[in-house]
Amino acid sequence: MPKSKRPKKPKPAVAEMSTGEATAATLIAHGLDTVYALPGVHNDHLFDAFQRAGDALRVVHTRHEQGAAYMALGAALATGKPQAYVVVPGPGLLNSGAALLTAYGMNAPVLALIGQIPAAAIGKGQGHLHEIRDQAGIIARLVDHSARIDGPAEASAKVAKAIASMWQGRPGPAALECAIDVWGKRAPITLTPPLPARAPRIDDDAVRAVAKLLGKAKRVLIVAGGGAQDASPEVTLLSDLLQAPVLAYRRGRGVLDGRSPFSVTLPLGRELWGEADAVLAVGTRLFTPMTAWGMDSKLQIVRVDADRDEPARLHKPKVALIGDAAPILRRLIDALEKYNSRRAPRRDEMLQRQAKWRERLNKIAPQLAFVDVIRAELPVDGIYVDEVTQVGFAARLAFPAYKPRTFLSPGYQDNLGWGYATALGVQHARPDVPVLSINGDGGFLYTGNELATAMRHRIPLVAVVFADGAFGNVRRIQEERFGNRLIGSDLANPSFVKYAESFGAIGRRARTPEELGIALQAAFARREPTLIEVPVGPMPSPWEFIHMPRVRGL
Ligand SMILES: Cc1ncc(C[n+]2csc(CCOP(=O)(O)OP(=O)(O)O)c2C)c(N)n1
Ligand SMILES: [Mg+2]
Secondary structure, three states, X not given: OOHHXXXXXXXXXXXXXXXXXXXXXXXHHOOOOEEEEOOOHHHHHHHHHHHHHHHHOEEEEOOXXXXXXXXXXXXXXXXXXXXXXXXOOOHHHHHOHHHHHHHHHOOOOEEEEEEEOOHHHOOOOOOXXXXXXXXXXXXXXXXXXXXXXXXXXXXXXXXXXXXXXXXXXXXXXXXXXXXXXXXXXXXXXXXXXXXXXXXXXXXXXXHHHHHHHHHHOOOEEEEEOXXXXXXXXXXXXXXXXXXXXXXXXXXXXXXXXXXXXXXXXXXXXXHHHHHXXXXXXXXXXXXXXXXXXXXXXXXXXXEEEOOOOOOOOOOOOOEEEEOOHXXXXXXXXXXXXXXXXXOOOOHHHHHHHHHHHHHHXXXXXXXXXXXXXXXXXXXXOOEEEOOOOHHHHHHHHHOOOOOOXXXXXXXXXXXXXXXXXXXXXXXXXXXXXXXXXXXXXXXXXXXXXXXXXXXXXXXXXXXXXEEOOEOHHHHHHHHHHOOOOOOOOEOOOOOXXXXXXXXXXXXXXXXXXXXXXXXXXXXXXXXXXXXXXXXXXXXXXXXXXXXXXXXXXX
């Protein structure tokens, strides 16, 4: 072909844009279609860019910044895709802080876009509106990647880099600041397309070593964490090949279908930890087993982790495989063909042991009765969003999650009040499936005001509030361990039914597990913002099943 007729490589389009417009266009080019936000004068030009972007980038505005940040977190957890929230500097940033901290702890791809005072005044301490000392330093402590956008020409590249950073090494949130007088500045802009993800090379020698180790082992236990959520088929196949139970507590639930007798939570998981000769830990810190259940030289540990620094934090493993779980486990499955040994099927044993533990868990029967009706009514694809409340603790022990990303629990922050707003973000990002938020009366009123957001943006979330008139968990500890000296643990509640109705949402009351089942069925059929109040009394302590003593290295 003559040179002149060769198709030309398209040149990136250059257009005059504002910093805000370049930011919006880059978010859209990265597949984002929503920003969760609370506006203010620092970000007016960015919001104007959102307005001009029309349906390509919808703004879901909330009633408090923590609502916006938790919604972005929920959307990220439900989809596994990057999500963004926008807040003003200073108080706006701090109001969103608990959610950003939780996004960090959960390795969730949330981008925080944060306003700033006038560029020339930053660092001078003159006391501008919403000024906070060293905002850049504060956000740098909260996330692994942060930067300031200093002008229109660099906006797109900085947004693209921030989003790419969410998958480099350990996934997680990122934050960008931009000054009030910079969002509106204009210049000729070349947009930066999504940067290619750089996957670390898989170490085939190490994979072979792991296949030999696990192939020979007699009693393998797999432990799945949040980093295993996208490796469900691989973990499921490995569980079968190795006849290995899969332990998941909060973040790894649903990776192996909870209906399998090989799917275990803490109490049975601890027993199996005590008996195992090898553990395959996938995308988990292995925190509870390592810090509470103990280690000895007879247990060989293999870690699969996206973060190079994580595997040796508590105990140096035999082998660590670094990278995304799914491709690594696929290589491991291939290698096992050669090295795996025959093992007797463990299905019957697992069925029996599951039944035995279910019986022991009857100590928390009042909570389990609610967990069982919730599971019965929540459709197979439905998403359950946990809270730090009594029925929540029971669900962590006994709720079978059927699929990945359908059991969302806040991980090691375990922060009261994450539930309702996070679930709202989940339901917004996944309008195709029913979402259930469970709450205590303490946790719910952290973000119950976002019922207004559910109504304004027509988000058909169904929420349950278990109302015991107390920070029940705290009160029980005061009763049991502090001679019933109660302090700061009683609550004056509104009528949650009337509260929901005052927003225009559906409010219902259910007094028993059976009534809750009926109310849930109606709510999932109706698909409108709904709050179901369940008055309850004190519930038995679940802690003996969660904080359990050592089984190894005794
Ligand atoms: C952000 C945050 N603040 C405080 C706590 C401590 N905390 C743990 S459970 C709890 C009480 C929960 O009360 P409620 O939501 O009513 O649930 P209940 O135990 O009564 O079922 C508190 C205050 C926490 N986990 N997170
Ligand atoms: Mg309570």
